[in-house]
Structures are given as C-alpha cells and as structure tokens.
Amino acid sequence: MKQRIEDVGEFLKENGIKPSYQRIKIYEYLVKYYNHPTVDMIYRELVPKIPTLSKTTVYNTLNLFIEKKITAIIVIDENETRYDAGTSVHGHFQCNECARIDDIDIDLSKIEIPIPEHYEVSEQHFYFKGKCSNCN
C-alpha cells in the first residue's frame, strides 16, 4: 500500500502530470500522512502555506490524480469521499468513533471469491468498520 516517493515533482512528470506548485503540495500531503484524507482535510492543512488555494483546485487536482491512476478513491463514508495515494489492492478499516481509516493488509492469495463467468473485474475493495485500537 504505502510506497516511497523520492521526488514528487519527478513522480508527477513520469505520470503525465505537470508538477505545478499546488499539485506537488497536494500529492506531498497524500504521501506524507497516508491518512486517507477528505478534501477538506487537505485544504485546511495547505491553505496556511498557500493562502490563495481554492478548494476547487484540490478537487480538480485529486480528480486528475485519479484519472492518471496515482490516487485511489475510497468510498466508505456515505457523506464524504476520501483519497489514497496507495493504489495497490489493499483493505481499509474505518472507526465508527473517530472516523479514521487505517490500511489493512490483504493477501489476495488467501482470498477465494468466485466471481461469476462473464463478469470483468477491474477493481476489488475490502473494508471493515468497527472500533479502532485507539478507541478501544
């Protein structure tokens, strides 16, 4: 799930994204915390350093990242979308108390789910809800 990114600007270029200042800062946020943030979490963290930052830019940028497949959407919460720089298949656990989302390691070879014929699978998602270790 987590992957080390040495030079974010270079990494964006390799994935066909012009590394503007905002894009770099947003991607840096994702790989610094790996906390599956909401748009608002990213915005609130960055706006002190980039006072002109617009929430629209955060949305636009994340959608671009998703299009270029360097970011994944996490749909667990009904109300707000979360984003993940980890794009490999892995699981998530959301705490009902503190709402944090943690990664769960998934060994796909240990999972046997027969998808019926003629279904073409492009994404697999596994998630759990409950109480996290901090809230227990």
Next chain:
Amino acid sequence: MKQRIEDVGEFLKENGIKPSYQRIKIYEYLVKYYNHPTVDMIYRELVPKIPTLSKTTVYNTLNLFIEKKITAIIVIDENETRYDAGTSVHGHFQCNECARIDDIDIDLSKIEIPIPEHYEVSEQHFYFKGKCSNCN
C-alpha cells in the same frame, strides 16, 4: 443474502416497526426486486400507486429500517446511497456501464484477512467493479 419474507407486515412488527402502508410498500419493493435501489428508484416505482408519497418518507423509512437492522446501506457509488434487504454478509459487484449492483456469494471460511489486535470489527464489506455479464 436473499431471504424469503412471507408476510411483510408481520415481519415489520417482529422487528419493532409499525407496519404502515408506506413502510410495507417500501419493504415490499426491497424484497421483490433485491436490486439494491436508490431512494429515487423506490420513489419512482411507488409514487403511481401512492400519489401522495413523499421522498422524505422514503428516506425516513429506510433510515428506520437500517436502525432496526432489517436493511443495509451499500456504499459503492460515490454519489448515491443504495439499500439492501439482504443483511447477511455478502459481496457486491457494480457494473461501470449500467450501474447495476449484483450480489456476490461470499464464503467467509475461504477468506483470511487478519485484522490487527485491538480492532473490533462490526461490519465487513466486499465489493467489486467492472463490467457485468449483461454488458459484456
């Protein structure tokens, strides 16, 4: 996942829900189609038979069903919540083309996902995306 319900009114009563006309019709929709509908799908189907039906009632009723645990929320689509009268643990497959959601049988004994200590799991969700057999 699917379960036979003989008498919907009786079933609601058993689960502590007063079986009003609207509630019965909404639950009947869920068990008739088992199609993981949106609120709007339910509303559009029922409003010809119940001309005074309000979308708020559909929301209220589904939230009541969820509270009483006879209906589950399915969060796959980013934009709209879907509802499922099947409350046992099972998987889902959403087609990227036609947006339909099908059930996927899950044999929990064939799935090995070690959740870290001190995590208390209350819900497990498995879903897939891709192209369904109809769209292939």
Next chain:
DNA sequence: ATTGTATTTTGTAACCGTTACAAATATGGT
C-alpha cells in the same frame, strides 16, 4: 361517534459535498 393524544406522513427549506464555468493568473516558447 367524539374527543384527545401520539405517530406517521408530507412539503419546503436548508445543508453540504461536489462540479460547472468563466475570469484571473501563471507558464513557456518565440
């Protein structure tokens, strides 16, 4: 049947996350 009370339903407005859009700003080549 009538009254009174609690429950359910309804319609409207508000809420909030997200997107559309056009203007402003920045970038890069000539």
Next chain:
DNA sequence: ACCATATTTGTAACGGTTACAAAATACAAT
C-alpha cells in the same frame, strides 16, 4: 515583451440528504 496555452481561483449551481413544522392518520378512552 508578446502570445498561446495551461492552471488556478471564486462564485454559482447542482443533487442527494436532512431538519423541521404542519397536515394527516391511527388509536385508545370516554
């Protein structure tokens, strides 16, 4: 410096959901 292009920004709109109060309904007691 100038122009063309890409990016960012602010505002308004959009759509699903919820809050809320009024209207309708159900139900028990008289």
